[in-house]
Amino acid sequence: MLTITDLGKSFSGGVAALEHVNLYMARGEFVSLLGPSGCGKSTLLRIAAGLMEPTTGRIAWTEKPERGGIGVVFQEPTLMPWANARKNVEAPLRIAGMAAAGRHARAMEMLTLVGLEGFAEAYPRTLSGGMKMRVAIARALVTRPPVLLLDEPFAALDEITRQQLNDDLLEICARARLSVLFVTHSAAEAVYLSDRVLIMRARPGAIQHEIPIHAPALRAEGFRHSPQFAAYCGDISAALRACLN
Amino acid sequence: MAARILTPVIVVLAALGVWEALVHLWQVPAFVLPAPSAIGQALYDNLASLLFSAWMTLRISLTAFVLAVIGGVALAVVFSQSRPVEMALFPLAVILQVTPIVAIAPLIVIWVGIDNPNRALLLMAWIAAFFPVLSNMTLGLRAADHGLLDLYRLYGATRWQVLTQIRLPSALPYLLSAMKISGGLALIGTVVAEFVAGSGASMGLAWRIMESGNRLQIARMFAALLLLSLLGITIFFCLNALENLLLRRWHESRVLREP
Numbered sequence: 273m274l275t276i277t278d279l280g281k282s283f284s285g286g287v288a289a290l291e292h293v294n295l296y297m298a299r300g301e302f303v304s305l306l307g308p309s310g311c312g313k314s315t316l317l318r319i320a321a322g323l324m325e326p327t328t329g330r331i332a333w334t335e336k337p338e339r340g341g342i343g344v345v346f347q348e349p350t351l352m353p354w355a356n357a358r359k360n361v362e363a364p365l366r367i368a369g370m371a372a373a374g375r376h377a378r379a380m381e382m383l384t385l386v387g388l389e390g391f392a393e394a395y396p397r398t399l400s401g402g403m404k405m406r407v408a409i410a411r412a413l414v415t416r417p418p419v420l421l422l423d424e425p426f427a428a429l430d431e432i433t434r435q436q437l438n439d440d441l442l443e444i445c446a447r448a449r450l451s452v453l454f455v456t457h458s459a460a461e462a463v464y465l466s467d468r469v470l471i472m473r474a475r476p477g478a479i480q481h482e483i484p485i486h487a488p489a490l491r492a493e494g495f496r497h498s499p500q501f502a503a504y505c506g507d508i509s510a511a512l513r514a515c516l517n
Numbered sequence: 518m519a520a521r522i523l524t525p526v527i528v529v530l531a532a533l534g535v536w537e538a539l540v541h542l543w544q545v546p547a548f549v550l551p552a553p554s555a556i557g558q559a560l561y562d563n564l565a566s567l568l569f570s571a572w573m574t575l576r577i578s579l580t581a582f583v584l585a586v587i588g589g590v591a592l593a594v595v596f597s598q599s600r601p602v603e604m605a606l607f608p609l610a611v612i613l614q615v616t617p618i619v620a621i622a623p624l625i626v627i628w629v630g631i632d633n634p635n636r637a638l639l640l641m642a643w644i645a646a647f648f649p650v651l652s653n654m655t656l657g658l659r660a661a662d663h664g665l666l667d668l669y670r671l672y673g674a675t676r677w678q679v680l681t682q683i684r685l686p687s688a689l690p691y692l693l694s695a696m697k698i699s700g701g702l703a704l705i706g707t708v709v710a711e712f713v714a715g716s717g718a719s720m721g722l723a724w725r726i727m728e729s730g731n732r733l734q735i736a737r738m739f740a741a742l743l744l745l746s747l748l749g750i751t752i753f754f755c756l757n758a759l760e761n762l763l764l765r766r767w768h769e770s771r772v773l774r775e776p
């Protein structure tokens with residue numbers, strides 16, 4: 273789906289944020305980028321989204337996603353405070369020039385998918401952090417993109433909400449066979465969600481390790497508490513520590 | 518709720534009572550400080566002419582205010598679309614703003630007011646009211662959430678879509694706040710302009726004040742002042758109500774919080 277070859281990014285002032293990054297993501301694969309803060313994982317995601325140009329290297333999509341072909345969720349919900357949940361979800365379709373009736377129906381469908389069908393007319397300030405994030409996810413899915421890029425979307429949420437959203441996200445991605453690039457700083461979250469975890473080191477940012485997770489796509493009930501899960505988390509923590517030294 | 522309205526009313530009435538009593542007690546001459554009752558009487562006696570003057574002042578203020586909002590918003594939108602234009606024109610707007618309106622008033626009267634004094638008044642009131650709108654609106658258009666701007670870029674939104682769907686709604690609270698300032702400034706600008714334009718040129722409240730002062734009809738002067746304050750207060754409350762109406766559903770400033 274996505275191949276990144278020898279990618280580098282330096283900012284003005286000569287700070288190298290990324291160097292020699294190689295990354296491959298297959299269709300329908302869930303790949304996590306994990307690393308200490310400042311390792312350039314968000315920068316890498318922004319480059320993949322097309323919001324930033326790389327300094328060197330190449331990004332290649334096997335099928336170039338058209339307008340609306342990539343759904344993005346940022347660290348913050350980034351909702352329009354003056355519009356209700358439904359209108360926020362409709363925004364990408366409105367940009368594409370879809371008629372009001374069609375985008376209304378599609379937005380309601382997406383809100384139902386993320387469990388917010390009863391909050392379509394609610395304004396963001398009346399929603400909880402988790403609900404706002406669900407609206408943002410619904411908005412990212414509303415164009416039915418084959419690719420989803422998520423930049424630490426659950427970092428600010430409490431543990432229970434985060435686990436609930438993790439399960440929902442896995443189900444949505446599996447059902448739509450989405451290819452997902454997921455940035456996080458939580459080893460447990462990366463293990464729980466991913467087919468593959470890429471571990472980055474900082475200054476300059478680069479991918480240091482790759483740890484495949486062998487578990488059924490829809491995680492079994494007790495996966496979070498299984499010895500296998502703990503072992504993966506241990507591996508990743510060790511790899512992260514190795515990056516820091 | 519009753520206390521919120523009742524308390525200030527009682528305080529004002531008490532102050533008026535003390536004023537009335539002291540004027541009589543100390544026998545203050547009416548041409549220095551008239552009693553509230555005398556002011557009320559003067560207002561009643563001159564109601565028709567004072568209301569006419571209030572209408573003249575209000576009409577010019579409102580016209581200047583509306584034109585200032587339209588001009589300020591339009592120019593701010595142009596600034597938001599082109600940095601070079603902003604850098605070229607913003608200093609001119611600042612110069613217009615920092616020059617005391619009284620200092621350029623005689624020039625304006627000569628340039629545009631010889632045959633039509635109201636035009637000079639309008640222009641001066643406009644200059645007074647214009648800058649807060651321009652300045653706040655420019656800031657508001659620029660203060661749009663960068664995440665939302667990124668999102669719109671990602672979906673290939675046009676400049677027009679970004680402007681109408683992101684930047685203008687983001688700037689709305691800034692604009693409404695500027696309008697509350699400009700509404701008052703338009704009135705002040707009109708009054709200053711009436712003073713400078715002098716008698717014969719206009720029939721507004723400022724002219725009534727000057728005329729009454731010249732004739733030592735201080736009670737009438739106070740009556741005109743009272744109307745002027747009422748105009749200002751009305752303008753402020755109308756704009757406040759407008760702000761409330763447009764922002765109450767979504768803006769943090771309008772959220773009522775439980776104690």
